Amino acid sequence: MKKILALILALCMVFALAACGDSKAPAEEPAEKPAEDAVETEAPAEDAEAAEEPAEASFSVAMITDYGDITDQSFNQTTYEACKEYCEANDIKFSYYKPAGDTTADRVAMVEKAVDEDYNVIVMPGYAFAGTVVEVQDEYPEVSFIALDVSEWDIEDCFYNHDNEGNRTELIDAENEPHVASNVYSAVYQEELCGYMAGYAAVKLGYEHLGFLGGMAVPAVIRYGYGFVQGADAAAAELGTDVTVEYVYGNQFSGDADITAYMDNWYQTLGVEVVFACGGGIYTSAAEAAAKVDGKVIGVDVDQAGIIDGGYGEGMTVTSAMKGLAATVKHMLSEVAAGNFANYGGKVESLGLVSGDDASLNYVQLPAETTQWGEGFTQDDYNALVKAMFDGTITVSSDITAMPEVTAITVNELGNIK
Numbered sequence: 016m017k018k019i020l021a022l023i024l025a026l027c028m029v030f031a032l033a034a035c036g037d038s039k040a041p042a043e044e045p046a047e048k049p050a051e052d053a054v055e056t057e058a059p060a061e062d063a064e065a066a067e068e069p070a071e072a073s074f075s076v077a078m079i080t081d082y083g084d085i086t087d088q089s090f091n092q093t094t095y096e097a098c099k100e101y102c103e104a105n106d107i108k109f110s111y112y113k114p115a116g117d118t119t120a121d122r123v124a125m126v127e128k129a130v131d132e133d134y135n136v137i138v139m140p141g142y143a144f145a146g147t148v149v150e151v152q153d154e155y156p157e158v159s160f161i162a163l164d165v166s167e168w169d170i171e172d173c174f175y176n177h178d179n180e181g182n183r184t185e186l187i188d189a190e191n192e193p194h195v196a197s198n199v200y201s202a203v204y205q206e207e208l209c210g211y212m213a214g215y216a217a218v219k220l221g222y223e224h225l226g227f228l229g230g231m232a233v234p235a236v237i238r239y240g241y242g243f244v245q246g247a248d249a250a251a252a253e254l255g256t257d258v259t260v261e262y263v264y265g266n267q268f269s270g271d272a273d274i275t276a277y278m279d280n281w282y283q284t285l286g287v288e289v290v291f292a293c294g295g296g297i298y299t300s301a302a303e304a305a306a307k308v309d310g311k312v313i314g315v316d317v318d319q320a321g322i323i324d325g326g327y328g329e330g331m332t333v334t335s336a337m338k339g340l341a342a343t344v345k346h347m348l349s350e351v352a353a354g355n356f357a358n359y360g361g362k363v364e365s366l367g368l369v370s371g372d373d374a375s376l377n378y379v380q381l382p383a384e385t386t387q388w389g390e391g392f393t394q395d396d397y398n399a400l401v402k403a404m405f406d407g408t409i410t411v412s413s414d415i416t417a418m419p420e421v422t423a424i425t426v427n428e429l430g431n432i433k
Contacts, residue, residue, distance in 0.1 A: 074159070074351055075108035076101075077134035079125045081141040082117035083268070088322045089295045089315070090340065094140040094163060097341035101348045110134070119146035119173075126151050130158055136351055137161070138344060142233055145169035152196035159356050161347050162201035163340060164235055167363040170195055200359040202343045205367035206235050208404060209336035209379035210242025210291075211249075211411045213313050215400060216334055216381065217289055218250035218258055219392035222311070226261040226287040228278065228301050230268040230294015232431075237415040239293045239315065239336060244426055245411055245419050252423035261287055262418075263429040270300030277432050278304030289313060289333055302327040316340065320385035334386040339366065339378035371405030374398055 078098045085095040095111055102109035112129055114121035122144060129137055139147060140163040148162055148170055171193040175183040186192070195201070217225055227243055229236045244260055251258040261281055265274045274297065281287040282304050289311035292298035298319065301312050306327045314323060314335030323332045343366065350356055366378035374380050374397065381397060388394050403409040412419055418428060 074136045075134045076136045076138065076348065077109070077129035077132075078111040078138040078140070079122060079129070079144070079147075080111065080113045081122070081139075081143040082114075083295055084113055085111060087295055088298075088319060089317065090140045090163070093317050093340045094138060094344055097344035098138055098348070101345050105352065107348075107352075108134075117143070119150065122147040123150045126155075130155055135159065136348070138163070140164065140340070142166065142169050142235060146173045148195075148199055148201070149173040152199050156196070156198055158198060159351060159360070160199045161344070162199065163343060164203055165201045165363070166203050166234060167195065167201075168234075170201070170363070195361050195363060197357070197360040199361065200347065200356070201363045202347075203363060203365050204235070204338040205365060205379055205413065206238040206336070206338065207242030207245070207411050207413050208367050209338060209381065210239040210293075211246035211404070212379075212381050212397070212400065213291060213334055213336040214243035214246030214248075214260075215250045216246075216386065216392050216397070217291075217313065218247045218254065218256070219396065220333065220387065220389050221391055222288045222333075223256060223258050224261075224286050224288050225258065226278075226281050226290035226301075227263070228274075228290050228292045228294075228297060229264040230297045231266055232264045234415055236264070236294050238413060239291075241415060241419050242411055243291050243293075243336075244421060244424070248419075248421040248424045249409070255423075258424040260424055260426045261285065261429065262426055264431045265294065265297050265300070266431040266433045268295030268297055270297050270303070274300035274432055275303045279307065282308045282310045291315070291336070293336075298323065302331065305331055318382040318385055320382065330387070332385065332387075334381045337380055337382060339380075342378065368401070368405045371402040374401045377401070 076098055078095055080091045083089070083091045085092050098109055112125040114125050126137060126147060135157060136159045138161045142164050144162055145165050148160060148165060152160060172183065174186055174191065174193040176185055176187055178184055225247055227240045229240050240262065247258055247260055278290065278301050281290065287310070290301040290305065291313040292301035293315045298312065298314065302323050304310065305312050311333050312323055312331050313333050314320065317337055317340070318335045320332040320335065324330060347359065350359060368377045368379065370376040375383065383394060404411065418426060
């Protein structure tokens with residue numbers, strides 16, 4: 016009997032030990048589960064990254080040209096190349112659209128086409144897009160519009176009817192007050208500043224008979240011209256020299272035989288030495304005329320030394336009054352990519368000088384590499400000029416209601432060629 020009880024007791028102990036051994040296995044399973052859970056928690060992180068990738072590439076960019084094309088060596092070309100370069104570098108879909116004509120309806124039609132083709136960031140260069148902005152900003156609230164050189168006044172003006180003299184009358188829609196929607200950002204530039212730099216440089220470099228050939232008398236072109244006059248006047252006052260500026264508008268943004276003939280008279284008969292050709296392709300007429308007498312030209316908007324010197328004569332371009340179109344485009348597209356467009360939407364921003372120490376950072380400037388620096392005006396002189404303008408020692412008027420008053424030069428206002 017004792018043997019039987021001992022046997023039963025031994026068996027119970029074996030089962031008890033076996034039970035304890037089984038209990039350890041489930042105890043180890045939870046110890047592995049956090050590792051499995053950790054792997055699972057990484058999946059949402061991967062999903063988040065996957066979700067963020069489209070966020071960076073969740074936009075596509077379209078550019079609409081104004082009345083020109085992407086080979087105009089000015090606004091359209093610079094904007095196109097900046098968009099293309101940024102989008103190619105960041106693997107973003109990009110295309111451009113050229114309107115069939117030079118009307119707001121034509122430009123709006125291209126915006127509609129771009130939106131239909133799933134472009135949701137649209138870049139529009141030039142004041143001519145003011146009416147387009149008004150037409151499309153509320154129609155397409157999901158699209159971000161980046162405008163260049165479209166002023167708040169330009170946009171506001173398009174909300175009104177006008178009389179025969181161009182004066183505003185009543186609102187086109189009494190319930191639609193002038194506004195810049197939150198999906199619109201426009202950059203305008205202080206052209207009077209780089210115009211001033213160009214005029215100042217020309218006189219300091221020894222030119223005494225200058226010409227200003229504007230395209231159409233729109234605000235941006237006028238600011239360039241009036242800045243040019245102010246800069247020339249300041250330099251002439253410092254030097255004590257007699258300087259004359261011939262001042263005219265071609266009333267178009269392209270050169271032709273009539274405007275070239277007018278420039279021939281300036282260079283060959285009046286003795287004009289250098290012409291600031293300001294307005295799209297109108298520079299061609301100034302350059303054609305200059306080439307006949309070894310005359311000089313000042314470029315505009317971008318560094319035009321390459322196209323002018325390359326097409327009409329080496330050394331023709333004294334300098335160019337530039338604004339930072341490409342820098343603006345790339346900056347704004349990078350802000351869209353970063354999800355920061357809301358910080359800019361609804362604003363029209365005036366861009367000019369942002370540094371007195373590094374001229375290359377400014378949105379208005381002369382090109383350091385191609386300006387024909389000389390003893391009268393060195394690059395150090397230019398840097399000193401920029402610093403003085405930045406800190407307010409030199410002030411430049413942006414008023415375009417009338418030709419600036421001058422004290423040391425003669426300005427011959429000649430109206431329009433055509």
